[in-house]
Amino acid sequence: MRSSRRRLPLFPVLLCAAAVLAARPTAADGEPGGDGSGADAGISAQVARLYEDAALATQRYEAGRREAEAQRAEAQRLEALLGRQRQELAVLRGDLGRIARAQYRSGGGLSDAARFVLARDPDELMRGQHVFSRTNQAVDNAIGKSRRAEARLAADEAKATGAKQALERRNAELAVLKKGIEQKLEQARWQLQGQADASVAAGSCRGAVRLGRPSVQLTREWAAPVEGYTLSASFGSGGARWVNRHTGQDFAVPIGTPVRAVGAGRVVRVACGGAFGIEIVLQHADGYYTQYAHLAAVTVDQDENVTPGQWIGQSGTSGNSTGPHLHFEVRVTPEMGSAVDPVPWLTARGVPVG
Template identity: 55%
Template sequence: MALRTGTSARPRGALVASALSLLLFGALGLTGSAAGADHSENDGPTTPSAEVAVLYREAAVATAKYEEGRKAVKALRAKSRVLEAHLAKERGRLRLFREDVGRLARAQYRGHDDGLSLTANLLFSDDPEALMENVGLAGNGDRAVTHLVQRSARAESALAKAERKVRTNREAVESRTAHMASLKKQVDAKLQSARGRLQAQGESAVLAGRCRGATRMEQAASEYPRERWVTPVQNFVLSAGFGGSGSHWSHGHTGQDFAVGIGTPVRAVGGGRVVRVSCGGPFGIEVVLQHPGGYYTQYAHLSSVAVDQGETVRTGQWIAQSGTTGNSTGPHVHFEVRLTPDYGSAVSPLPWLREHGVPVG
């Protein structure tokens, strides 16, 4: 289902819910401090914004480890099946060898049922040389079969040992993967709860029309891209596109929606300067950047911001966290490319991104 944004007023039920949320969070001291929010906040580890940022990373790590374990289990199971097939084949060969040994033993027994020794047989034989030749051949056959039986027994022992080792490793990996799945589930549950609190905090700021100020997020150097231009979020699903029509927009849809979970880091698509940070209205919490070359980009329906007005940002810098504030039906980032910082000057964002070397859509 497409996640929509627009410029129409929010439903009365949503405003009532937001008002209740404002009363609750106002009583807890969580409402914004000043319109425009030109000051910074260094959130402690217990605030929703900081908690979501930490859990977002932990969830990514837990998911990666779980997937790594799941692939390892799959590979070990495949290896076990191959070894089991080899073992079954060797056991079949061993059974045939044993049958041959049994037939040879019975034949030798029948050949000496007169109880005479080899010496006596030689004395009474009409062709001693032929008898000795047959005895030699029989001995060679015995040795060949014995060698094959021993080799098969060794092979069976080695395969059985390898199978036990693979089974032990597989059980260990399966246990570890189950543990990682449990941890992943716990982190996901915590993240979902923290996202709810972060969104409620954003809703209260929008209803009050007062932003809380910048909530700084620690960003590692490796998380800054080398490209000059990037998408506003990572690991997204494109939803409502530019120019679309619907009940949520008084005119055509003016941007491109990137569907992501609440609290996802929102990136500056390119270097520039923050010209607007605002809360309230159909766009909810929004940030507008000015880029060299005369273009502006807007990021809307956020749950919190990580920059202040007038600040200079670089490509890929985290400037906010996604949400669903304002006239929004689900968590996403509404992204616009504009000719001015104001509403009404938007151009189609996906072709613009592609022209700037960002393959998307």
């Protein structure tokens, strides 16, 4: 009746950053424990500082990511603008070529004195001067327009290049920042798990820690026990780690993921030690009981009333566990041996699992 964890999903969403907060689980069967040693307090303070660093880095990462997306959109806009400007410049250069050729064919290259000598009469001279003037004006206008377009193109190309370089720098910074966040979270999670393992080995937990509870906006009476999970071992499945059959549903999540009460109820058991490691059992108004096992920490005490979706602990891999996950059971009594399949039980209460 012991659970295993088969698959650990990648979980980049940083809601589980709360995993790194130091935890002091409740004593076995609800008996209050001591305050913990000075070494434990030091580890807790270190974990808390790591959490604060990770939270700040997360804010910077999200802000930088949004800025990078804006820069990418601006670079795409500038590239489209440059494409249109290049086309317009090509048309202008073609117009200049046509004007130059037309001017050459019409004698636009002759001086004013030559035009005066070669003109057959005053009318022809005036007509030539008029055509020559108009042609020169057209050439001057075309040259000016072309030069202005070339200047705009050069400026916009420089701007686009600068935006692209800035985007590349930002992406590099974000990659380093993201790696730092992941390293800090991983280190802090395993520090938290180390405290849990020490508690299980001693068979006595140190008391609930009152962490800030994640805001959960529920519109119904029931909720999933964790978010961002991957289902692993299912109810009734066989395995070498269980005496008979698996008695619950395993939700693979990283260490420290907030574990929530699936419904309103009362805490009837908080224990530390044994195959389930750190565990919580809730009693619900309809007579059923739910169990949350292999935790790294708890945030409630025995006999405490809880609400749907309330944060009651943090997932871990304490006890007889092969990796981080939540072992979730539904029982008709608070004790082992009375489990029912939790997936259809949750589904019947409007909480699809999958």
